[in-house]
Amino acid sequence: MDGRGGAVDEGESVEAEVRVGRAGRRWRRVGVLLGVLVVLCLPPWWTLFGAGADWPLPVFLTGTGVFVAWLVSFPFLMVAGHGSRRNDRAARVADTSLGVVWVLWTWSVLGGLVDLVLGGFDVGGAGRARIVALTVAAVSAGLLGWGHYEAMRVPRVKRLDVRVPRLGAGLDGTRVVVLADTHYGPIDRAGWSARVADAVNALDADVVVHAGDIADGTPAQRREQSAPLGTIRSKLARVYVTGNHEYGGEAQGWLDRMADLGWEALHNRHVVVKRGGDALVLAGVDDVTAGSSGLAGHSADLTGALEGADPALPVLLVAHQPKYVPQAAAAGIDLQISGHTHGGQIWPFNFLVRIDQPVVHGLSRHGERTQLYTSRGTGFWGPPFRVFAPSEITVLTLRSGAA
Known part of the structure; x- marks a missing residue:
């Protein structure tokens, strides 16, 4: 009886280790995903709202809120849209928002580099950050509109x-x-x-x-x-x-x-x-x-x-x-x-x-x-x-x- 009890205890211990291992891997995947999303969000948020553009407080709070809302909701939208439920509406929102953020990320990084160069030559003065933010927003909006047309047309x-x-x-x-x-x-x-x-x-x-x-x-x-x-x-x-x-x-x-x-x-x-x-x-x-x-x-x-x-x-x-x-x-x-x-x-x-x-x-x-x-x-x-x-x-x- 003691032997059987020992075997049971050992089996339960192995199962517990497996559960802990799976939970650890799951949380690591969650951590990696959140890290990627934060990296995607930070450059556009910083360029558009946080890099000295000196927007009125309501504009700053609204812009920041949009990025935080996307950061929180995106994983759930992806799971609902591309997981076992295959909810097409959730997938459309997740996919489209990901494309928007990717384009904003790309042009925010480029805009940030331009801002650094202009700052090095002392060009633009106090309003430079706002001009860069508006330029990045306009270029991104234009590319997204054109890019959507390119995606939806007959090739x-x-x-x-x-x-x-x-x-x-x-x-x-x-x-x-x-x-x-x-x-x-x-x-x-x-x-x-x-x-x-x-x-x-x-x-x-x-x-x-x-x-x-x-x-x-x-x-x-x-x-x-x-x-x-x-x-x-x-x-x-x-x-x-x-x-x-x-x-x-x-x-x-x-x-x-x-x-x-x-x-x-x-x-x-x-x-x-x-x-x-x-x-x-x-x-x-x-x-x-x-x-x-x-x-x-x-x-x-x-x-x-x-x-x-x-x-x-x-x-x-x-x-x-x-x-x-x-x-x-x-x-x-x-x-x-x-x-x-x-x-x-x-x-x-x-x-x-x-x-x-x-x-x-x-x-x-x-x-x-x-x-x-x-x-x-x-x-x-x-x-x-x-x-x-x-x-x-x-x-x-x-x-x-x-x-």
Whole structure:
């Protein structure tokens, strides 16, 4: 009996340690989040209200109250909007306010640097801080208005010729239209989605590619927004791969949804398209995060994707993230198409993206054979703003033979 009691006590002790460990990790995450939010709030608050602008007391208190209210409410809005409840209204408020604060932070830091330089040259006098504050507010407001328009409009068409030396002459001039990162989400963009489909259909595509991140949410939640994808036409193929966001919203469900809409889901597999007696392999892999998703059969498996493909044929690989390109280059892929980066979406976030990805946007070469095209994306994620990172629908015209 004493032995059993000792075993029970030991088990309870282990369980208590686990609970304490989990609580400690939870509070550390809370602490990190609060630290980040304070860092985001302090520069704009200081530049706009606390750096000697000498506003009347009601203005100072109102401005300070707004920042404190955001600091306190933002975590709850994020949990309500992007947690298990998926409250779209809360998500819209959280995402939009985060974009506003990010833009204010960026231009407040720049404004603070300008203020220091002007102070060093004794320019501006006592009113300099207020002039800087008003300038930062005006520039931020202008960029947010323009950035919202850029995010919500139908993307402009970007055209580019890509030389693929192994491509047969019969496929010369093949038009590959690229969509990526549509991110159907808390803002209902069903009308926008329909206009994007119309724009794609006007391009007379041979192949249409969706490079992942269709939506934030489940197929049932975003059914109306994704429905226009079923109206997109192509002569040879419509192909799709999962992005990282699919693994937060029923990845297998999105594969099934795209199949229902008439798209070929390149779930670590390939199809072959032919024209004029020549052939092209269209291969696709799951997102690089798929392996840690816990979903059986989901991982980025290039070997599986190319299984049975004729090695003499050129290969166009669709992989959501550009950082998959080392594997593509090692396998001798001719052209990889990716998205994920959004081109940074809101400047200067592109510099942070570059830390994680080899390319932020555009065409690049990796090794002797492999080229990578990285799309800035068709939609937007989270904050409904695009600042110095325009969205795009891309037409890649494939050209055969050496340059």
